[in-house]
Amino acid sequence: xxxxxxxxxxxxxxxxxxxxxxxxxxxxxxxxxxxxxxxxxxxxxxxxxxxxxxxxxxxxxxxxxxxxxxxxxxxxxxxxxxxxxxxxxxxxxxxxxxxxxxxxxxxxxxxxxxxxxxxxxxxxxxxxxxxxxxxxxxxxxxxxxxxxxxxxxxxxxxxxxxxxxxxxxxxxxxxxxxxxxxxxxxxxxxxxxxxxxxxxxxxxxxxxxxxxxxxxxxxxxxxxxxxxxxxxxxxxxxx
Numbered sequence: 001x002x003x004x005x006x007x008x009x010x011x012x013x014x015x016x017x018x019x020x021x022x023x024x025x026x027x028x029x030x031x032x033x034x035x036x037x038x039x040x041x042x043x044x045x046x047x048x049x050x051x052x053x054x055x056x057x058x059x060x061x062x063x064x065x066x067x068x069x070x071x072x073x074x075x076x077x078x079x080x081x082x083x084x085x086x087x088x089x090x091x092x093x094x095x096x097x098x099x100x101x102x103x104x105x106x107x108x109x110x111x112x113x114x115x116x117x118x119x120x121x122x123x124x125x126x127x128x129x130x131x132x133x134x135x136x137x138x139x140x141x142x143x144x145x146x147x148x149x150x151x152x153x154x155x156x157x158x159x160x161x162x163x164x165x166x167x168x169x170x171x172x173x174x175x176x177x178x179x180x181x182x183x184x185x186x187x188x189x190x191x192x193x194x195x196x197x198x199x200x201x202x203x204x205x206x207x208x209x210x211x212x213x214x215x216x217x218x219x220x221x222x223x224x225x226x227x228x229x230x231x232x233x234x235x236x237x238x239x
Contacts, residue, residue, distance in 0.1 A: 020084035028075055032227055039068055039223045042085055046092045047214035053096040061222060063099055067092035068226045073233075149199045153192055160185055161192035 014026040014034035020041075026034030046067060051060045071091050078087055153161060163174045164185065171189075175182045 021080050024075060024078055024080070024084065027072070032230065035072060035230070036223050036227060038084070039226060040219060042088050043219045043222060044212075044214040045085060046088060047218075048212045049089050050092050050096045051212050053093065054099065057218075059099065060096075061218065063095050064092060065222050065225050065229075067095040068222070069229055070095065072226070072230055145203060146196070146200070149196050149203070152199065153195060157188050157192040157195065160188040161196075164189045165193070 014023055014031050014037050016037060018026070018034070018037065020038070023034045023038050023041075027038065043064070046064050047060060050063045050067070051057070054060050054063060067088070071088055074091075078084065150158060150161065150166075159178065160174060163169045163177060164171065169177075171182050171185045174185045174189075178185070
């Protein structure tokens, strides 16, 4: 009687569903795909963390790439009971701060408590932000966003808001123009303001969530650059 041969156990491979701990194990075993998954999983977090320090996209990308190389070289020292994201961010932040120091900037550790922590927020902001070109562009974007939101108001609210809020007419003037009671002008105006606040708040929340996004070509560039550097280093080690 013929019997089928037993199938050999498959070697585990890294996938998007793999945990960080599994990915580290795969990467330590020489699986470059595992480290690529690690990078894609944590790219945005590292980019935003470093970007908050260096404030420049190109410098940030270089620093993140170097941070990943440092992490790859030290991967064996990662403790599985720690969070990989925390470990990576610390490496990336140290890389960013090191670049600032090498450039001659005075660097205050992020965990240090300084006198500015107790200063009113207004005093820490730039004294004349309206004089900067970036602020003018930002005001234009905000204005366009507000205009788009006003356009979405219900007709009866939108007209009242345009006259009362944008044109700054009095309640009495709006009442006379639209032939509606003053109480209706007030209620519609405040209701329109509430709708706008809710809409703009949602826009801001979504925009904050999308701020300094790190996907697509930039993410691919980091992954490709790090993998190429890893391949070069590995070739030297095994030559």
